[in-house]
Amino acid sequence: MNDALRNALKFMPLKEFAGPILIILILSMMILPLPTFLLDLFFTFNIVLSLIVLMVSLYTVRALDFAAFPTVLLMATLLRLSLNVASTRVVLMHGHNGPDAAGHVIESFGSFVVGGNYAVGLVVFIILVIINFVVITKGAGRIAEVGARFTLDAMPGKQMAIDADLNAGLIGEDEARKRRAEVAQEAEFYGAMDGASKFVRGDAIAGILVMVINIIGGFIIGVAQHGLPMMEAAQTYTLLTIGDGLVAQIPAIIISTAAGVVVSRVGTGQDLGQQMIGQLFTRPEVLGLTAGIIGLLGLVPGMPHFAFLTLALALGAWAYYLRQQRQLAATKPEATAQAAPAAPAESNEITWDDIVPVDPLGLEVGYRLIPLVDRNQQGELLGRIKAVRKKFAQDLGFLVPPVHIRDNLELAPGAYRITLKGVQIAGGEIHPDQLLAINPGQVLGELPGTPTQDPAFGLPALWISPDLKASGQALGYTVVDPATVVATHLSQLINAHAQELLGREEVQHLLDHLAKSAPKLVEDLVPKLLPLGTVQKVLQSLLQEGVHIRDLRSIVETLADHASRSQDPDVLTAAVRVALGRAIVQQLFPASAELQVMALDPNLEQILLNSLQAGQGEGTALEPGLAERMLTQSAQAVQEFENMGMNPVLVVPAPIRQVMSRFLRRAASQLHVLSYAEIPESRTVKMIRVLGGQG
Known part of the structure; x- marks a missing residue:
């Protein structure tokens, strides 16, 4: 029996019991009387816990790295309140025995920290409560409330951005699922922080009430039950109460500070110390001006010259050092360029190697876009293009040739162009230091920015500064970075020209x-x-x-x-x-059992079949008016189907499928033409539009 119990405990994860055990301990402290040595231990643990929480918040890079913070905040608040209840019980029951009746921790804070003066202790306690309640807690609560609101408003835009990256092939299903989970966790975190900040405010109010109740109750108990003189009772119970309050309020201020640090964090990939040092003390101009101002103030008669001038000299020396480092870094590239070996002399002989073959796919960029495609600078666009080729291979079934990237000084600084077999097929211009906010058609407001068009699909868009990303997503814009813009444009063009990229070499690779x-x-x-x-x-x-x-x-x-x-x-x-009929239909109608399609007017079908037979399979000839009417009707039908969120599909008899596909492709490139023979017998077809009629 003992061995079975020992084995069960051996494989039992202790982490699962940490939460319940802590809750039971907190509730026990509220109900059961505790000896003074346990009170000292728990008060010390409360201080240690608050310091740990503060250190973790300072070294946290993202808010989600400390996702348990709202729960930790609640537990810490309950722990302090339960300690207040336990210490109040001890103070009121044994306070007549002297300042050490409630334990050494409370005695130390009541005697050593405030010098045994209950008036000073009362003032210090009230100041701490005001700092915690009015400044830290109120500010952290407001930031958490606004952060929760903006995070929830930005969720639809973030989800659309993830879907756009997934559809463009820039990320896979696993990455998209991970990002969606992070978006949901972020919203839950800020929502929980908004509520958890109320616990801290309530804790501050409770601290004031507990102090007043302890002083009045202790005075009455000391005088009425234990016969203490009024002044002795007032001084004893006030010192004990102030010590108890300080022991609770100092961890409360630390926890509140940690909450403010977490919710006020702006994600830059650095912890708080790196952000502060990197953004406050790395600009020599700012430090030099500050040193000059402090130095002038230090020379004013009556000022503390030593303190002011010492700080001025320290800031000035640091500013000089940073300026020297910046100049040294600027001269290094020039020295490297001068020390580079001279290029070997060109050969006078011309060989077949001098003939440069035409690249199947090419991307030319202006000089401002070079960092996006420079491998030494971890150019984002290189990874995006690799993802586009991989997604294309998975979707269509063959690997497109590599994209040859080069800079072109003839282009505008932020321009690019995409070539197919040496011929430009598209191009655009981007701003590498801004983001593109694309209007999908249902935005909630306007953004300040430079109007433009999405180069891939022609949607209205704006170039905005990076700090407006969250606002744009909250308003419903799809906000993407410049590398994504170029990669999406390239992906769209590769899909549109897939047949031209499939050469005999690629076909041979497929067969092999x-x-x-x-x-x-x-x-x-x-x-x-x-x-x-x-x-x-x-x-x-x-x-x-x-x-x-x-x-x-x-x-x-x-x-x-x-x-x-x-x-x-x-x-x-x-x-x-x-x-391939089953696969074709599945591709066009992925989740619909009923195929809602358009068809040709029966009379027109017969005319086309007769014309095809008369021409012995060489093609059909339509009367110009009928042909014009068909082109107009097909364009209108395609627009109607797209407005309904469906793929426009026309079903015709097998003999005329290819002819109709080629005829209608120029007017409606999005229209898919199927033959009745391509539709599996298990699928139901519903005709919702007829083309070629007189209507």
Whole structure:
């Protein structure tokens, strides 16, 4: 039995019992009388606990690093109140025996700290209560209240920013989940701090009331029950009460200071000491001017010359040292540049190595954007581009070529441009020291900033200073940094030009990768049944219409099945689309059992089918008025579907799917055209819009 109990205790985590044990002890102190040596021990522990809390708050970098602070604040407050109750019991019951009746801690604070003078002790106690209640606690409570309000208001904007980074491929699901949890924890923390600060205010009020009650009650008990002279009773019980109050109020002030430090912290990745030293004592201009002013005041007759002039000399010397260090740091790059070895002389011979190949993907930046792409400066954009390529490979099924980045002095300082096979396809201009606040269409107010447009999607936006980030998110703006702006623009362009980035080299890599798991399948297809170029055209056609090629095995199997009947890439693409029908529909309708789509007018369908048969598969010809009406109606329908939050999808008979897709692509690039054969039998189709009618 003993061995079983010992084993159970061995594997029992003691941390789980720390909270309940502490609560039981606090409640016990309120109910059970305590001997004086335990009171001394608990009062000392209260002081130690408050100092630990203060030290932790000073070395905390983020508020969430001390997420348990509201609970610790409540426990510390309850501990002080329970000690007040226990000490009050001892003071009133044994105070007639002398100043040491309530323990050595209370006696020391009542005698040594205030010199045994109860009048001085009373004044000191009242001053401490005023400092704690009026200054520290009130300020910390106000900061916690405002912090909670702004944190809750900023939650929707922060969630939108996380979703935007996730959709752009800049972060993964795990990182997004972690950031959402941090946003929720931050809101809970500041909300809890707003409420916990009320405990501290209540504790200060309780301290005053307990002091008054102890003095009056002790005086009455000492005179009426123990027969003490009135002056002796007043002095004895007042000293004991003041000692008890000081023992409680000093830890209360320390805890209140810790609360103010935590809620007033601005996140900079540094603890409080690093922030203060780094922001107060690192500017030689400020320190030099301060030293001059203090030195002039020290020369005024009647001033304490030694103190003023000593501080002036110390500040002046530190300012001189910082200025020398700054000048030394500025001259180092020049010396390094002068000491660099001369470049070797260029060869007069011209070789094939002098011909620079065209980069499939290129990014050129102005000189102000170089830090974003400089590996030596931990450029943020390099990691973002890597994440974009990884996300693209996961979504579409192949790896795009690396992005060649270089600076271009011909561009504006903050400009960039993206090239595809040496030709510029897009560009923009950003401010590296500001943030882009994008208006998603439902903002609650306006922000001061420079109006612009989001380069990726053309949404209205503003360039704002970094200190307006929280305000912008609270108003509903999606606030992103410059590196995210460029990475999102690049991601959008890669998706739009995916078919152009899939060359034969990439197709061969895809087939080689598939051959590791299905060697016979690849061997039978290329080059026995189809040349590599035909496979490339089929894959490019799929990518052009937004169909991913991750399921390469199904694609190759379908091509192998139909290659003996036709070598036409369009025919093969149609067969592959039918085989990928389930994946295509799932991509367009991820969470809907019913497919809400648009269709062609039955008469128009028949006209197109007859025209296709008459042309023997070479295409269809529409009457100009009908063609114009169809283009207009499709553009309107796409807008209606997007307003309803749905993907615009047109379903047509299989023979005319490709023709309609090419015809409508210029007017409505977002429109997806499916054939009836591509829709799985298990899915229900609902026609909610008809194109090509007279209406």
